[in-house]
Amino acid sequence: MAEASAGDPITGLKWTHKSLAKLQATLAAQGYRLSQPTLSRLLYERDYSLRVNHKRVAGKQAPGRDQQFTYIVRWRRVYLRRHWPVISVDTKKSELIGNFKNAGQEWRQHRREVSMYDFRNSATGKAIPYGIYDVGHNQGYVSVGTSHDTPAFAVASIRAWWLAVGQMVYPGQTHFLIQADGGGSNGHRRRLWKVHLQALADEFALIITVTHYPTGASKWNLIEHRMFNLLSANWAGKPLDSYETVLNYIRTTTSTTGFRCQARLDTTLYPTGVTVTDEEFACLSLRPHRRFPHWNYTIYPRMPGEPDD
Numbered sequence: 001m002a003e004a005s006a007g008d009p010i011t012g013l014k015w016t017h018k019s020l021a022k023l024q025a026t027l028a029a030q031g032y033r034l035s036q037p038t039l040s041r042l043l044y045e046r047d048y049s050l051r052v053n054h055k056r057v058a059g060k061q062a063p064g065r066d067q068q069f070t071y072i073v074r075w076r077r078v079y080l081r082r083h084w085p086v087i088s089v090d091t092k093k094s095e096l097i098g099n100f101k102n103a104g105q106e107w108r109q110h111r112r113e114v115s116m117y118d119f120r121n122s123a124t125g126k127a128i129p130y131g132i133y134d135v136g137h138n139q140g141y142v143s144v145g146t147s148h149d150t151p152a153f154a155v156a157s158i159r160a161w162w163l164a165v166g167q168m169v170y171p172g173q174t175h176f177l178i179q180a181d182g183g184g185s186n187g188h189r190r191r192l193w194k195v196h197l198q199a200l201a202d203e204f205a206l207i208i209t210v211t212h213y214p215t216g217a218s219k220w221n222l223i224e225h226r227m228f229n230l231l232s233a234n235w236a237g238k239p240l241d242s243y244e245t246v247l248n249y250i251r252t253t254t255s256t257t258g259f260r261c262q263a264r265l266d267t268t269l270y271p272t273g274v275t276v277t278d279e280e281f282a283c284l285s286l287r288p289h290r291r292f293p294h295w296n297y298t299i300y301p302r303m304p305g306e307p308d309d
Contacts, residue, residue, distance in 0.1 A: 062182075062214040068292055069220070072179060072211045075296075079177045080136050085170045086177045088222040089158065091149050091184055092129040092142075092231065095240050098122060104236025114239050127246045129231070130157040130185075133223040134165070140227045140261035141165055142250050144243065150270040154185040155196035160264060162204065178210045181218040188212040188295055191276035198284045201301045212295040230255055 018026075020036040027034055034042075043049075062068075079086045100118040115122065128145035130153060141164070143157035158178070178197075180186040186193050188210075201208050213221055235249040243265055250263035289296035 061216065064292055065214040065217065068214050068295055071291055071296065072213065075177060075209065075211050076135065076179065079175070083136070084173055084175045084177065085166055086135040086179065087158070088133040088135060088179045089154070089186060090131055090181055090218070090221055090223050090228070091154070092131055092228050094149070095127045095246065096120065096123040097125045097127055097240055097243060097246070099239050099241050102235060102237055102239055106237035112239065124242070127240065127243060128153070129250070130154055131223050131227055132158060132161040133227045135222060137169060138257060138259050139165070140259065142261060142263045143266050144246055144263060145266045145270070147269045148272050149185045150272060151185050151190050151193035151196055152274070153266070153270045154193065155200055156266065156268065159200055165262065174205060174207055176206045176208045178208060179221065180210060180212055181221055182212045182215045182295065191281050192274055194284060194286060194299065195276050195280065197299050198286070201299045205301045207298060207300055209298045210296070214295065227259070227261070230259060231261070
């Protein structure tokens with residue numbers, strides 16, 4: 001076992017890269033005949049255990065990571081105390097539309113038969129859920145796209161939420177806080193994300209503040225464990241065979257804390273590869289914060305007559 005063993009020097013747990021069948025064959029060649037259950041028991045007695053990979057190694061952390069977490073929480077508390085809108089946003093994993101296997105289990109009298117292969121060309125399309133979680137009201141909103149996850153799609157989803165929900169639950173409010181991941185369609189390096197946010201600020205005369213989570217810290221985004229986990233649990237083990245099925249599972253997602261979720265289908269074609277010139281970016285009314293300006297900034301509405309109005 002020594003040559004095929006590995007272990008944790010802290011906890012003392014050990015594991016082997018050999019299967020029970022290989023161990024059985026090796027011992028048989030040495031004159032020992034043992035059943036696999038006996039082998040399993042002997043391994044446990046020697047502190048060996050079956051283990052799976054566990055995502056815990058964060059790798060190199062971004063400088064200022066912990067301070068940014070504190071900054072994010074501080075801004076969130078200030079806005080919630082003033083009853084200003086605070087939304088946590090992100091794109092959920094895209095799903096193929098078709099009679100495909102979906103991870104998870106469900107109570108059924110008979111198992112459901114699904115396609116053996118989940119090839120992209122066998123799918124009706126793909127669903128790209130962009131979520132908006134209203135922190136103050138514990139409510140969700142999902143825009144299900146059908147083309148590409150782009151900054152234009154992300155901001156269009158936020159705009160749809162503001163028109164359908166935000167303006168009604170936050171009447172007359174002009175300050176708006178968005179808390180987002182550091183990458184993806186709403187990443188802090190995406191110029192197009194900021195360009196479309198500027199258009200949103202201009203259209204509704206909003207002062208939009210954005211605070212991004214550091215790289216590798218997306219799992220701390222509130223939407224992940226207050227909304228997306230509920231959606232995944234609601235459709236676990238169920239094939240997403242149509243867009244209406246996806247929307248229905250989102251709309252029927254609830255929690256014991258009062259969470260509810262709305263959903264819409266966005267069939268707009270969002271092109272990829274759109275670039276923003278330095279001149280266009282310079283026209284934005286964007287002011288970085290003094291604290292981690294690459295992660296935190298505020299976009300002000302431009303007055304009539306300003307560039308790109």
